[in-house]
Amino acid sequence: MIHFDNVTKVYKNQNRPALQHVNVAIEKGEFIFLVGPSGSGKSTFLRLILKEERPTQGHVHVAGKDLNRLSNWKVPHLRRRIGCVFQDFRLLPNKNVFENVAFALEVIGKPRRFIQKVVPEVVDLVGLEGKAHRMPHELSGGEQQRVAIARAFVNRPMILLADEPTGNIDPATSIGIMKVLDRINRTGTTVVMATHDAAIVDAFRKRVVELEDGRVVRDQSRGVYGQAY
Numbered sequence: 001m002i003h004f005d006n007v008t009k010v011y012k013n014q015n016r017p018a019l020q021h022v023n024v025a026i027e028k029g030e031f032i033f034l035v036g037p038s039g040s041g042k043s044t045f046l047r048l049i050l051k052e053e054r055p056t057q058g059h060v061h062v063a064g065k066d067l068n069r070l071s072n073w074k075v076p077h078l079r080r081r082i083g084c085v086f087q088d089f090r091l092l093p094n095k096n097v098f099e100n101v102a103f104a105l106e107v108i109g110k111p112r113r114f115i116q117k118v119v120p121e122v123v124d125l126v127g128l129e130g131k132a133h134r135m136p137h138e139l140s141g142g143e144q145q146r147v148a149i150a151r152a153f154v155n156r157p158m159i160l161l162a163d164e165p166t167g168n169i170d171p172a173t174s175i176g177i178m179k180v181l182d183r184i185n186r187t188g189t190t191v192v193m194a195t196h197d198a199a200i201v202d203a204f205r206k207r208v209v210e211l212e213d214g215r216v217v218r219d220q221s222r223g224v225y226g227q228a229y
């Protein structure tokens with residue numbers, strides 16, 4: 001589903017590569033924790049999957065397509081098939097839960113009847129049943145992140161990218177958020193989650209890809225956050 005083939009990324013005016021010679025193959029339906037210190041290249045890895053950045057060397061393939069060869073006009077179509085969740089939720093403050101999730105479908109022209117049917121289903125899936133009419137400021141941080149996940153997933157993307165999704169949430173609530181991501185993964189969506197949250201990584205034992213100075217230093221199935229000796 002996602003293949004990094006000897007990928008090096010050097011940003012303009014930087015001499016140190018953000019990623020160097022990265023080879024990672026992520027298959028459909030996998031769940032990956034991407035870990036590593038600040039500045040190790042995790043966000044760059046995610047941005048390359050979205051074609052927000054281009055590799056300096058090497059190739060990134062997503063769903064069988066070499067992104068170096070994907071025309072610019074096809075990039076919006078690629079991004080529509082990839083849901084994104086961020087540390088800071090990024091909800092629309094003047095829209096309620098239903099409207100925030102519905103908006104993701106309205107902008108891609110889905111019919112009203114379809115929206116009315118699928119939004120409540122996804123709101124329930126993320127554990128917000130009965131809260132569809134709440135405004136973001138009436139929700140806890142964990143609940144706001146659930147809305148953001150619902151919005152990212154409502155279009156049934158093939159891939160969900162999550163950049164520090166539990167970064168602003170207390171540990172107990174983070175477990176609930178992680179369970180929602182796990183549930184989404186079980187529907188067949190490939191999930192790549194960049195995180196510093198050792199407790200979560202250790203509790204869920206998924207595949208762990210660790211970056212250090214832009215290099216993959218560990219790729220371990222059912223891994224833990226720190227190196228297990």
Ligand SMILES: Nc1ncnc2c1ncn2[C@@H]1O[C@H](COP(=O)(O)OP(=O)(O)OP(=O)(O)O)[C@@H](O)[C@H]1O
Nearest residue numbers: 011012014018036037038039040041042043044045
């Ligand atoms: N747009 C940019 N222009 C120049 N350098 C950048 C840019 N984005 C990232 N970098 C550099 O690339 C390296 C990797 O950064 P990246 O944001 O991918 O790391 P990260 O692992 O996601 O860090 P964090 O955990 O702090 O989010 C860092 O040295 C960073 O300074």
